[in-house]
Amino acid sequence: MPADSSAPRRTAVGAETNVIDEAYVDAEVHSMPGIQAFRSFALTPSGSAHLDLIRAAAAWAVMWGHLRGLFFVDFPDISHQTAWLGSIYFLTGFGHQAVMVFFVLSGFFISSAILKRHAVQTWSWADYAIDRMTRLYVVLIPGLLFGLLWDFAGSRLFAWTGLYSHPLPNLGYGIAQAGLTVKDFLGNIFFLQTIVCATFGSNAPLWSLANEFWYYVLFPVALSAGFFWASRSWQRAVAFTILALAAAIFVGPGILIPFLVWLAGCALAFAYVGSKLESRKWLIAYFIASSIALAACLAAARVGNPRKFFGGDIYVGSAFALFLFGVLQLNFRGRSDRYSQFTHRCAGFSYSLYVLHFPLLLFLRAWLAPAQRWQPDAAHLIPGALIGMGRARVCVARVARD
Helix, strand or coil: CCCCCCCCCCCCCCCCCCCCCHHHHHHHHHCCCCCHHHHHCCCCHHHHHHHHHHHHHHHHHHHHHHHHHHHECCHHHCCCCCHHHHHHHHHCCCHHHHHHHHHHHHHHHHHHHHHHHHHCCCCCHHHHHHHHHHHHHHHHHHHHHHHHHHHHHHHHHCHHHCCCCCCCCCCCCCCCHHHCCHHHHHHHHCCCECCCECCCCCCHHHHHHHHHHHHHHHHHHHHHHHHHHHCCCHHHHHHHHHHHHHHHHHHCHHHHHHHHHHHHHHHHHHHHHHCCCCCHHHHHHHHHHHHHHHHHHHHHHHCCCCCCHHHCHHHHHHHHHHHHHHHCCCCCHHHCHHHHHHHHHHHHCHHHHHHHHHHHHHHHHHHHCCCCCECCCHHHHHHHHHHHHHHHHHHHHHHHHC
16 A cells, blocks of 8 residues: 555564665655656657557557568569658658657656656555556456467468468568467466567567566666665665566567666656746747657658668667657647547557457458458558557457446
8 A cells, every 4th residue: 555655654573673665755855866866757638649649650550560571572562662651651650650659659658657656655566566467467358369370370260371371471580370379378478478488479569568567567666776875765665676686587689678778768758757948938949859859850760771870770760859858849739638638549449440450351361362462552442441440449449348
């Protein structure tokens, strides 16, 4: 339960007590420079709406990228290449970068919530665990079950296509049918995919949920270790440090390196509570400059080797965090009610869309285009758009029921 800030409690450990409990540490933390600023942390209605819109756009970017990769031939294989088709292929190729956007947003929201609870002395590990696990499982478990349904049906009805028994071109090296095991199902339930098991079935996008879960663990554990070191609670400091290092070693570099992108969201939270762009002139200049920097990084990610230079994940995540700092300063004031309602509704199905879309898209691909991927002509672009819109509509209906 949250600690009562008006009456910090102490818990004895042994007959001879030399203890610093959570309430005491919170009192120490509250006096630290930078932490107390989170006591009043709050987004403006416009800022919240902007973030909702970005969340929705990122989910759509992932879904459209997978739809294009599943149903349509690669750009070099197009029989009649045009600038218009080139722009469609370019704009639907930012699925991976959209996941980096999710990491930055997650780092911003989660770190600011944790720091605020520490600042106002209401931090509770139990409450935090319940909040996070509820948020993850409310969509993950239905996603795994629906994925099992679509993959099982598709691998039986359309086995002859080879789509479920061979790796999918440009969409990873996993084999959907090989991932339909009890081990992989349970591993995904406990967020062990990419660590000790594969993503379940065809649902390759679930890799990022393991990252998210372990970031939810790593950040507060490492933060608590830092707080205990600062308050000179040596035993707890050593214990939490060992726990953080053990978790980092367990997850490995594949999850740790993108953690730097997640931490860019944490840095954004500190910047947001610490400074504001008061001058309209400076705000416009900053917004333009950060937009150019982000566009350059995204363009670099789409040409050449995205792991090099400015197209790498850390560059994209950092540029997005800088861009987001400017976005959060944009305030529509009294004119944002309809905008906020619209963006909130769009963001409401972003997580569901991300988790649920791929197995159904693969099933539809095996049904509608079993032999080979389509050419991006009018006869196929329209059905492709309808599939994408219909998939999003299913997620909207699910959110409305919930």
